[in-house]
Amino acid sequence: MKIEPYLFLDGRCEEALDFYKKALRAEVTALMRFKDSPDPTMVHGGQDPNKILHAVFKIGETTIMTSDGRNTGNPTFQGFALSIAVASKAEAERTFKALADGGRVEMPLTKTFFSPHFGMVFDRFGVCWMVIVMQ
Amino acid sequence: MKWNPYLTFGGDCAEAFKYYERVLGGKIVAMITHADMPAEAQAQTPPEWKNKIMHARLVLGDNVLMGSDAPSDHFLKPQGFDVSIQTDDPKEAERIFAALADNGTVRMPIQETFWATRFGMLTDKFGIPWMINCDRPQRG
Numbered sequence: 001m002k003i004e005p006y007l008f009l010d011g012r013c014e015e016a017l018d019f020y021k022k023a024l025r026a027e028v029t030a031l032m033r034f035k036d037s038p039d040p041t042m043v044h045g046g047q048d049p050n051k052i053l054h055a056v057f058k059i060g061e062t063t064i065m066t067s068d069g070r071n072t073g074n075p076t077f078q079g080f081a082l083s084i085a086v087a088s089k090a091e092a093e094r095t096f097k098a099l100a101d102g103g104r105v106e107m108p109l110t111k112t113f114f115s116p117h118f119g120m121v122f123d124r125f126g127v128c129w130m131v132i133v134m135q
Numbered sequence: 136m137k138w139n140p141y142l143t144f145g146g147d148c149a150e151a152f153k154y155y156e157r158v159l160g161g162k163i164v165a166m167i168t169h170a171d172m173p174a175e176a177q178a179q180t181p182p183e184w185k186n187k188i189m190h191a192r193l194v195l196g197d198n199v200l201m202g203s204d205a206p207s208d209h210f211l212k213p214q215g216f217d218v219s220i221q222t223d224d225p226k227e228a229e230r231i232f233a234a235l236a237d238n239g240t241v242r243m244p245i246q247e248t249f250w251a252t253r254f255g256m257l258t259d260k261f262g263i264p265w266m267i268n269c270d271r272p273q274r275g
Contacts, residue, residue, distance in 0.1 A: 001159070001227075003198040005140045006217040006266055038249045061197075062138040065219055079213030079262070081141040083201060113173050114190075126215070130141060 005082060008069035009125060013052040016066065016125050020057060023098035023123075024084075029063075030056040047071060081120065081128040089133055092117045096131045099123045140218050142202040142263055145210045148188035151261040152202060158234040159220070161195030217256065217266040228253040228269040235259045235267075 009016050020026040034042070035049035042053065051068040058064075064082075086092050096109050102124035109119035109131065117133040144151055149166060156163050169177050170185040177185070187204040200218070205211075222228050232245045232253075238260040245255030245267060253269040 001195060001198070002219075002221040003140070003159075003195065003200060004219045004221065005138070006219040008215050008217075010215075059138065064138065075215055077215035078211035079143050080216055081143075083139045083141045085137045085139075113176055 002063075004063050004065060005080075007064065007066040007077070007127065008075060009052075009066055010075040011048075011051065011068050011071040011073040012075055012125055013055060013066055013068045017052075017055060017057060019124065023101070024059050024095065026057040026059050026064075028055060028057045030054070034068075075125055077126045077128065081130045083130040083132060085132050085134050087133070089117045092119070092131050092133050096121055099129050099131070137199075139199040139201055140216075142200070142213065142218070143205045143210065144188070144202060144261060145207065146187055146204050147261055148191055148202050148204045151259075151263070152188075152191045152193055152200075154261075155193055155200065158231060159193075159195055161193050161198070163191065164194050165190055165192035167191070213262050213264055217264045219266045219268060221268050221270070223269060223272075225253045225269045228255075228267050232257065232267045235265050 017028055021028070032053045033049065034047055034051050034053045037043060037053050043049065048071065051071050053067060055066050056063060084095060086095060092109055096119050100121045104122045106120040106122060106128070109117050112118045115132050115135060120128060120130050122128050152163055152166065166188060167190045168186050169180045169189050172189060184206060189203055191202045193200045220231060229245060232255045236257045240258045242258060243256040245253050248254045250270065251268050252271055254267065256266050258264045
């Protein structure tokens with residue numbers, strides 16, 4: 001069994017994939033556009049056929065899936081975060097800075113009772129990331 | 136580098152994680168309340184919140200699901216994502232779907248699609264959105 005996050009980027013999927021490729025060295029391993037769907041009933045009325053029905057991207061061994069979904073142009077993310085555990089303070093700082101570009105820092109990287117380096121940042125699409133160096 | 140979903144709850148995180156452990160298997164390896172934190176870290180915690188969850192962690196093989204309770208002035212209804220469960224057993228997909236859908240909301244009944252022998256979407260009774268997927272067997 002595999003448990004993986006699925007993000008609905010609501011029209012900003014392509015832009016987000018480009019951003020995660022740069023910021024997190026993500027590798028896109030699968031991508032299907034609405035126009036390529038073998039099931040035409042999945043394309044909603046007025047849906048841009050070039051928008052992304054389903055994509056998969058990987059960093060190391062971790063997989064995240066995403067879609068433009070209903071393509072409202074206004075993705076909203078709340079009630080969860082994606083936690084990134086990294087091996088060093090330097091990697092935490094690089095990752096945090098890259099994600100914060102165009103986004104909003106919720107809690108700067110700092111020492112806490114559970115981690116030598118921990119911070120929270122909302123990226124430019126509104127996805128909340130927790131960057132943590134494990135003790 | 137590893138990424139994992141971190142879920143927030145309005146106060147029923149402990150109940151939810153115990154439910155997920157029963158439905159999905161795996162083991163809860165951390166269930167830390169605010170009362171378990173160092174004194175300086177809980178100085179501002181209201182008394183009624185002491186037994187709420189500050190950090191929970193469920194481990195299933197290589198998968199890690201984490202969560203915590205968020206105070207009502209910070210809690211936002213989960214939105215913009217699903218937690219996807221992939222299994223290669225259609226019966227297991229149906230069992231998990233039915234268990235998570237119990238007292239929850241089915242957003243797409245579990246069914247066959249062009250990519251999957253079983254696929255369905257639901258929001259569970261704790262407000263967490265899930266996607267259950269069982270891919271077609273790969274053609275050799």
